[in-house]
Amino acid sequence: MVVQLSESAKIGPVEGPVARFQRALLICASLWLAFHLVAAAGFIxxxxxxxxxxxxxxxxxxxxxxxxxxxxxxxxxxxxxxxxxxxxxxxxxxxxxxxNWFSHPLPExxxxxxxxxxxxxxxxxxxxxxxxxxxxxxxxxxxxxxxxxxxxxxxxxxxxxxxxxxxxxxxxxxAMLIGISAGVVALFLVFGEFLNAGGAGRTFINVALRLGGRIHGGAGLVAVIGSAFMGMISGSAVANVASTGVLTIPLMKRLGFSKNLSGSIEAVASTGGQFMPPVMGPGAFLMAELLGISYLDVASAALIPSTLFYIGLLLGVYLLAGSQGLQPVPENLMPSRRVAYAPWAMLSLILPVGLLVGMVVSHYTAQYAVLWALGATVILMMANAAFSDRSKPAKQRAGAFGRTMLEGLDLSARNIAYIGIIIAAAQLIVAVINLTGLGATMSQIIVTLGQENLILSLIVTMMVAIILGMGMPTPAAYAVAAAVLAPPLSRLGLETLPSHLFIYYFACLAAITPPVAAAIFAACAISGGKVIPTSGQALRLALPLFLVPFLFISDPVLLMDAELSRVILATTTGAAGVSALTVATIGFYRAPLYPAVRIGLGCSALLLLVPDWKSDIAGLLLSLALLALHLKWARRSAVAGGEEHAG
Known part of the structure; x- marks a missing residue:
């Protein structure tokens, strides 16, 4: 991580030994970044x-x-x-x-x-x-x-x-993990930071305000939408909380959300960003390289599970807001359509990301695609500095562009160094696992459990992935967990890609799982809330989301590994199941739910999540009947309450 530049080092002439050191450090970091870009072109x-x-x-x-x-x-x-x-x-x-393997003289x-x-x-x-x-x-x-x-x-x-x-x-x-960090992850981190330095974060929030701000509890929905967008770029739950949370959490608190609830919404939303295509988090690139498949295959497979994640989260936030009577975002806090969808802001966001996705879809390598996307981002930043706000002197606009570039370089180098250290640390653990045969031993234990009960093996795998994620950042947790947990799942007959996505998903969710929930701590630092209540609210919102990996590992159709009709059917029933479970977990739908209705909705959700058309029909009919009955009871209670009030 590069030392954060002082204001003098960033803006004007630098003086003194500390400022000179910072400037020299920035130059060295820039050369280091350039080295990665040259290597990506195949010259090193x-x-x-x-x-x-x-x-x-x-x-x-x-x-x-x-x-x-x-x-x-x-x-x-x-x-x-x-x-x-x-x-x-x-x-x-x-x-x-x-x-020779045994060549190891004293100097070495x-x-x-x-x-x-x-x-x-x-x-x-x-x-x-x-x-x-x-x-x-x-x-x-x-x-x-x-x-x-x-x-x-x-x-x-x-x-x-x-x-x-x-x-x-x-x-x-x-080792290979280091190669993935240096050759793929580093480039995407540079791209993400330059995209954000060019104003992507503010654009995401403005668009989110226009999309969700007018709905009841709109500030919470804005946090979910904005964090989902930003998570595609940052790929880190904690970084996402730090970048979008400073905007969304104060807005939620201002509009009536409690400190604990606002922090929990931001933490859960930021966590899902690591799983959200098209960019996802560093772990997705590790997965593609470890499996020897294209990044497009990983992103395509993650699309429906991540969509189910955010369907459940958006519904949960909406229901919680309704239960507490939270209002939409006031008009005076809403950006105008002209500001939110400003052509230049949208072009600066859509063109680089669209170019990246288009080239990946066209089967270019991820490194080659991100180089072009990064080049497009820098060109757009230069054009914006040259042609926007012509009322300002050219020198002032050039200075603003220079500061933006320095910020992008600074943050890129710091994040690449941080991820590099994370991956190197994970590599040390993976090396011991491989050299000692610990991975094979753990594999045998999980396989033995799985022969008796596959669900038990999956639960053990989930717990190990979460425990590793509690003590490590997500890329490291996934790398270590994949070395230990993926082979036994394959030996149990599960497909490789679903197994790795299952492990990665829970390594991501560790960021909101107590007792060591890094995203919760980051959110509490902004919201001023308490860790334990915030964690409880986060788990309440995320509880239905913990079932999504079991859903796609039992039915790989959700990873778009089937014909379109089956994918649509599985997605629809999956969304219905997640929605029903969310309503049951929150315990509110236009009015508080009776305990028996909540239990029944939970059962209907499980039926919907089982990959069988008979259970799907039974679950759908049961959930619709229960909701209809609940609404009938709620109307009766409202009428009775009105009559008592009138009397």
């Missing part, structure tokens, strides 16, 4: 790209959170060690690739040790001490596995072998 080998990617992420993370006082010497030593170790990987890349052991120390310190600063402790626990398991009894024990690995695997082997800093 993958081994060199991965080495420089990890090295740059370590250096930028160390610079972002420097030690103070006399401890600065440690930063200098770690930075020097990283440069030397990465330089060796780059210079000797061909010999390392072709080297030393370089591996100092690079490992620098990476661990970067992980501590970026992700916290708990993540370092988790990695150390896995390393201890790798070394002393021979003293562990039972199925989890293994013969133990030497320190030399671990160092070799980390530095020179295929399980370390040049």
């Amino acid at each position: 080998g993958s081994h060199t790209l991965r080495s420089v990617h990890v090295g740059g992420a370590i250096l930028l993370t160390l610079a972002a959170r420097p030690l103070t006082g006399r401890w600065r010497i440690i930063d200098a030593c770690l930075a020097a060690a990283t440069l030397i170790a990465v330089a060796y990987l780059v210079v000797e890349s061909e010999s390392i690739i072709m080297a 052991k030393f370089l591996a040790t100092i690079l490992f120390a620098a990476l661990m310190e970067s992980i501590r600063r970026a992700l916290g001490l708990a993540f370092v402790a988790l990695i150390c626990l896995f390393i201890a398991y790798a070394i002393w596995g021979n003293i562990i009894p039972g199925a989890l024990g293994h013969r133990g690995l030497s320190v030399d072998r671990l160092l070799f695997s980390f530095y020179l082997g295929t399980q370390g800093v040049t």
Whole structure:
């Protein structure tokens, strides 16, 4: 992560050693970004790209959170060690690739040790001490596995072998996960940040206000729609909360939403953005590369499940708003149609994203498509600076464009470094899982459970994915969970893509699952609410959404893996089931529901979610009958209440 530039460094001439350091750091970060773009064009080998990617992420993370006082010497030593170790990987890349597996002389052991120390310190600063402790626990398991009894024990690995695997082997800093981070994820992060720097976030909120603001509880619906749009670009629940939450949460609170409810709505909506095509989150690109399929296949498969997610969430927010009598957004807070759908703002948003999606659909590689989309974004930003608001002097417009570009570079470098450290940390854990055979052991346990009860295996898989997601960011949680959980699901006869999407979905939902719910904490920091009540509200909204992965893994038709008629039918019944379960969970539909009606709607929802036409018909008829009966009772109660009031 790059040090956040001071205002003087961003806007005007820089003076003083701190400002000069910030400017030099921004230049280095820009060159590092340019290196990724050049590599995407095919001019740099993958081994060199991965080495420089990890090295740059370590250096930028160390610079972002420097030690103070006399401890600065440690930063200098770690930075020097990283440069030397990465330089060796780059210079000797061909010999390392072709080297004998047992070639591991003393200098390489030393370089591996100092690079490992620098990476661990970067992980501590970026992700916290708990993540370092988790990695150390896995390393201890790798070394002393021979003293562990039972199925989890293994013969133990030497320190030399671990160092070799980390530095020179295929399980370390040049492993496939690092390649995905450097070659695909980094480019999409740059694209997303430049798109947002060009005003995409404000455009999303304006459009969301026009779409949902006039409905009762419109501020909550605006938060859901805006966060869904923004989540496509940011790909991170916490980043999404931080970017859109500063706009949506104050609006919700102003219009009567409680602190806890406003924070929970924003957290759940931001979490779903990681699963929402066309851009999704970094984990989606990991999935495409791990499965050896195109990103288009992943995005297509995620389209209907993510749509069901937001159908359930929008309905839940609407019902909660109705139960509390929350009103639409006032007209004075609504942007005009001219502002919300300003041609230039819409063009700056639709053209780059449309170009990206169009090229992916046309079977261009994701890297090639995002390079063109990024180029279109920068050109549009330049044109906007040159031709918009001609009343301002050209120098002032150029200065505004320069600040926007600096902001995009700054945020891009920080986010790429952060994700790079996350993926490197995940790679260390995945390496231990592969080298020790822990993955095979866990696979056998899950397969054994699945032979008795497939649902039980899926529940165990869900719990492990959520637990991993509690302690790790989503990309890391998915990468580790996929290494352990995906193989046994395949052995149980489940298809590969649905299995990976199942794991990824729950790794995303970990952001709102107590006790460690990162998106909830981020939302509470803005709303001023309390974590436990906000988590409770979030789980109430998200409870129906936890069934969506079970729905698509039992019926892969929802991943658009069938003829269109079957896809439409499965989507319709799935939406009806999620809606019925949402009504049952919220307990309100124009009036509070009796407990018996809520239970009946829950049963009808389960019938609708079972992939069978007979259960679909039964569930639909039951839910319609219960809602009709509820509305009849509600009208009677309203009439009786009116008569009493009149009397």
